[in-house]
Amino acid sequence: MTEASTGSEFPASTRRRLARIVQNVGTPAYVYDMAVVRSSFAALRDDLPAGSELFYSLKANPHPRLVAQLVALGARAEVSSIGELTVALAAGCPAHNVLYTGPGKTPEEVEEALNRGVRLFSVESVTDRQRLAEACSRTGTEAGYLIRINSPRGSTGGSLRMTGRPSAFGVDHTDTQALDRLLRPLERVRPIGMHTFCATNIADPAALAAEFEQSVRTIAALAGPAGFTPDVLDLGGGFPAPFARPGALPRHPQLQAAVDAVLDTVFPDRRRNGTRVVFESGRALVAAAGTLLTTVLDVKRSGDRTFAVLDSGVNVIGGMSGIGRLRPPSIVPIPVDAGTPSPELSSTTPVTLVGPLCTPLDVLAPAIDAPYLYPGQVLAVPNTGAYGPTASLLGFLSRTPPAEVVLDGDRVVAAGRLELRTQEVTFRD
Numbered sequence: 064m065t066e067a068s069t070g071s072e073f074p075a076s077t078r079r080r081l082a083r084i085v086q087n088v089g090t091p092a093y094v095y096d097m098a099v100v101r102s103s104f105a106a107l108r109d110d111l112p113a114g115s116e117l118f119y120s121l122k123a124n125p126h127p128r129l130v131a132q133l134v135a136l137g138a139r140a141e142v143s144s145i146g147e148l149t150v151a152l153a154a155g156c157p158a159h160n161v162l163y164t165g166p167g168k169t170p171e172e173v174e175e176a177l178n179r180g181v182r183l184f185s186v187e188s189v190t191d192r193q194r195l196a197e198a199c200s201r202t203g204t205e206a207g208y209l210i211r212i213n214s215p216r217g218s219t220g221g222s223l224r225m226t227g228r229p230s231a232f233g234v235d236h237t238d239t240q241a242l243d244r245l246l247r248p249l250e251r252v253r254p255i256g257m258h259t260f261c262a263t264n265i266a267d268p269a270a271l272a273a274e275f276e277q278s279v280r281t282i283a284a285l286a287g288p289a290g291f292t293p294d295v296l297d298l299g300g301g302f303p304a305p306f307a308r309p310g311a312l313p314r315h316p317q318l319q320a321a322v323d324a325v326l327d328t329v330f331p332d333r334r335r336n337g338t339r340v341v342f343e344s345g346r347a348l349v350a351a352a353g354t355l356l357t358t359v360l361d362v363k364r365s366g367d368r369t370f371a372v373l374d375s376g377v378n379v380i381g382g383m384s385g386i387g388r389l390r391p392p393s394i395v396p397i398p399v400d401a402g403t404p405s406p407e408l409s410s411t412t413p414v415t416l417v418g419p420l421c422t423p424l425d426v427l428a429p430a431i432d433a434p435y436l437y438p439g440q441v442l443a444v445p446n447t448g449a450y451g452p453t454a455s456l457l458g459f460l461s462r463t464p465p466a467e468v469v470l471d472g473d474r475v476v477a478a479g480r481l482e483l484r485t486q487e488v489t490f491r492d
Contacts, residue, residue: 073399073443080473081356081399085441088466088478090358091375093451095124097132097471099352100448103312104136107302107347110315112323115340118162120300121147123345123449124353128469128477130154133348141343145172148179158182162297162341164211164258166191166231173198177206185209185258185297187233189241192249199251209258209297210245212236214281232260236281246289256295256339257282264346265301266313272321274301279322283329295339296330298322302347305446307380308395312351346449353448355380355465357396359440360419362405369407369414371436376418376425379465380447382454394427396442398435405437420460458483 073081084094108117118141119133125147131154134140140151143165151161158180163173166187173184177198186192186208199206211233234241246254259278265271278298286293303313326333326340333340357375364370380394394416408414414436416428457464461483469477 073397078399080470081354081441081443084468084475085356085399088468088480090356090441091379091465092356093447093465093467094354094356095126095129095349095448095467095469096352096354097128097469097476100129100132100349101136103348103351104133104138106312106314107344108137110318111342112319112326112340115342118341118343119348120343120345121151122454124349124451125150125453126467126469127154129349129352129448130156138348145175148176148181152179162209162343166233168194170194170198174202177202177204182206183209183255185211186245187211187231189244192245192252196250196252205251205253207255208252209256209295210234210242210254211258211260212278212281212285214259214261214278233258236285242285243289246286246291254291256293256297257286258297258299260299260301260343262301264303264306266303268313268315268317271301271303271315272318275318275322276325279325279329292336293338294336295341296326296333297341297343300343300345300347302344304346304350304449306346306350306450307355307393307444307447309397309445312347348449350446350449353446353451355444355447355451356399357442357444359436359438359442361438362407362414362436364407369412371414371416371433373416373418373427373442375444375465376420376427378418378420378456378459378462380444380451380455381427382450382456393429393431394444395431396433396444399441399443401435402437402440404435408434408436419462452481457481 084092111117117138119138120141121130122143127150130150134154134156139160140156141162141164142148142151148161152158159182161181162183162185163176163181164185168191173195184195184206186195192208195206195208213233213235215236234245261274261278265274275298282293282296330338355375357373359371360374361372412434413430414433415426415430418425418427452465464481466478466480468475
C-alpha cells in the first residue's frame with residue numbers, strides 16, 4: 064500500500080493559487096509552471112557534456128507555451144508528426160533545428176515536412192529511407208538522415224525498452240545488408256549520423272550511463288568498418304522523472320564525465336571534426352512543471368474494499384492503461400484543502416482511486432493510504448507535466464477534456480482546453 068502525501072506540503076500561497084484556478088476553470092485541470100520548466104532545462108543541460116545539443120521530444124507534452132519556452136532556452140525539437148511539427152515551428156523553432164523521427168512516416172507527411180523546411184530525418188529502415196528519397200525528388204529538395212540503430216542492451220534499466228530485442232524501432236545492429244545500403248547516399252539524401260534510443264525513464268544513474276556508453280560503442284563498431292565518419296551522434300534519452308507522485312527531479316552529476324570518457328576513447332577526433340553530440344528528452348524537461356487538479360466525486364464501500372471516485376480517469380491521465388495496454392500509473396495525490404474525512408474511511412483503510420469512466424480498468428491507484436478523502440475535495444497530483452492530456456484517452460466517453468493553465472510566477476499566462484471535433488473531408492466516388 065502506498066502512503067499518500069498530506070496537505071502540509073502546500074504552503075498557503077500555493078493553496079490559494081490552486082483554489083483560484085479551480086474557481087475559474089474547474090477540474091480536472093493541468094497546471095504548468097514555467098519557472099520549473101526553466102530550472103529543469105538548466106539542470107539537464109548542466110548534467111550533459113559541454114557543447115552537446117538537447118532536443119525536446121514534443122510527444123511528452125506539445126503545449127505551445129511549454130515548447131516556446133524550451134525553444135527560447137535553446138532546445139531543438141524532435142517531432143514525430145505534422146501536428147508536432149506545426150507546434151514546434153509556431154513556437155519559434157527554426158525548421159533546420161527540427162529532427163523528424165518515427166517508424167511509420169507516410170509519404171504525405173515526409174513531403175509536408177520537407178516543404179516546411181525540415182532537412183534532418185531519422186530513418187528506421189531501407190524502406191523509410193526510400194520514402195524520404197522519393198519525397199525529396201518530388202519536392203526538389205535534399206535532406207540528411209540519421210540511421211536509427213536497434214543496438215544491444217547497455218543495462219537492464221528503463222521502464223520501457225526500445226532496443227536490445229526485436230523491435231519496430233530502428234535497424235538491427237546485426238543487419239549488415241541493410242546497414243550497408245543505408246550508409247551510402249541515395250539520390251538526394253545522404254547519411255550524416257546515427258541515432259539510438261535504448262529505453263525510457265532509466266532511474267539508476269549507472270544504468271543510464273551504461274546505455275549511452277553502449278550506444279557510442281555500437282555506433283563506432285558499425286561506422287568504422289564501413290569507413291563512415293558520422294557528423295551527428297544522436298544518443299537519445301532515457302532521463303528519468305517521477306510521475307504522478309511527489310519527488311524531486313533526479314540529477315546526473317557523474318553522467319557528463321562518463322559520456323565524455325567513452326566519446327573521447329571511441330571518437331578521439333570528434334572535437335576537431337566538429338561532430339555534433341545530440342540528446343533527446345521529454346519527461347525530464349517538463350514532468351516536474353505539471354500538476355493535475357482533480358476532485359473527489361464519491362467515497363464508497365464495496366465488499367471489503369473502499370473506492371474513491373475522481374473526476375479524472377484514464378481519459379485525463381494514464382492513457383492506455385485504460386484498455387489494458389500499459390500498467391496503471393498508481394498516482395499519489397496531495398490534498399489541496401482540509402475537510403471532514405468521509406465516514407467510509409479510517410486511518411487503516413486502503414483506498415482504490417478510480418476515475419469516472421464506465422470501465423473497471425479506469426484505476427489510477429490500486430491501494431493508497433488516504434484517510435483524509437471526502438466528496439468535493441480537490442486533490443493535486445504532482446509531476447504530471449509529461450504524458451498527460453495528449454497521452455490519455457481523451458475521446459473515450461466523450462467527456463470534456465481537462466483544462467490546461469500555464470503559470471509564470473503568480474501570473475496566468477495562458478488557459479485553454481483541448482477540443483475534439485469532427486472535420487468534414489472531401490470524398491470522391
